[in-house]
Amino acid sequence: MAGTSQHGKAFIRPKKKAHLLVIEARFHDDLADALLDGATSALDEAGATYDVVTVPGSLEIPAVITFALDGMAEGGTGYDGFVALGTIIRGDTYHFDIVANESSRALMDLSVQDSVCIGNGILTTENDAQAWTRAKRSEGDKGGFAARAALTMIALKEQLGAQS
Ligand SMILES: Nc1c(NC[C@H](O)[C@H](O)[C@H](O)CO)[nH]c(=O)[nH]c1=O
Numbered sequence: 398m399a400g401t402s403q404h405g406k407a408f409i410r411p412k413k414k415a416h417l418l419v420i421e422a423r424f425h426d427d428l429a430d431a432l433l434d435g436a437t438s439a440l441d442e443a444g445a446t447y448d449v450v451t452v453p454g455s456l457e458i459p460a461v462i463t464f465a466l467d468g469m470a471e472g473g474t475g476y477d478g479f480v481a482l483g484t485i486i487r488g489d490t491y492h493f494d495i496v497a498n499e500s501s502r503a504l505m506d507l508s509v510q511d512s513v514c515i516g517n518g519i520l521t522t523e524n525d526a527q528a529w530t531r532a533k534r535s536e537g538d539k540g541g542f543a544a545r546a547a548l549t550m551i552a553l554k555e556q557l558g559a560q561s
């Protein structure tokens with residue numbers, strides 16, 4: 398598959414011990430396991446801690462980040478960043494475009510408007526084969542990529558002195 402490099406130079410790690418929330422959509426169960434394996438391995442390797450919550454589909458992921466932010470404002474668990482995991486495989490109808498575009502749009506709104514550190518590991522593929530190549534930790538490892546991206550955003554926020 399094209400683009401399976403580890404993109405090593407793109408990633409940095411925060412100085413602080415980061416605590417993240419991983420939100421996994423289990424619409425495609427086995428693929429969800431593969432993405433989660435990649436993401437948690439990357440976070441473990443970086444010495445980060447994390448909680449994992451599960452939602453039915455990718456469309457539910459952004460709202461969970463909002464719930465967590467609301468919880469933080471009320472004194473709940475503090476998260477430095479978020480990892481969004483899911484797989485959206487094209488079907489026969491326009492539903493694919495809704496789920497793919499709207500989940501990404503909402504994640505981008507949160508990251509840009511609310512300064513939230515997010516790694517987007519939601520796959521959008523034409524078929525199962527494309528999804529597996531990208532989800533497997535031994536191949537595309539998009540779960541690991543998303544986790545490392547979230548850590549990089551936490552590090553950059555720290556480096557630029559933004560309020561966390
Ligand atoms: N078709 C896929 C979905 N669809 C479900 C939605 O995400 C959502 O859960 C539902 O509309 C109820 O609000 N989700 C995926 O993650 N992947 C798909 O392929």
Ligand SMILES: CC(=O)[C@@H](O)COP(=O)(O)O
Nearest residue numbers: 486487488489490492493
């Ligand atoms: C995300 C999708 O497109 C899919 O799971 C739904 O399939 P369909 O468009 O055939 O209903």
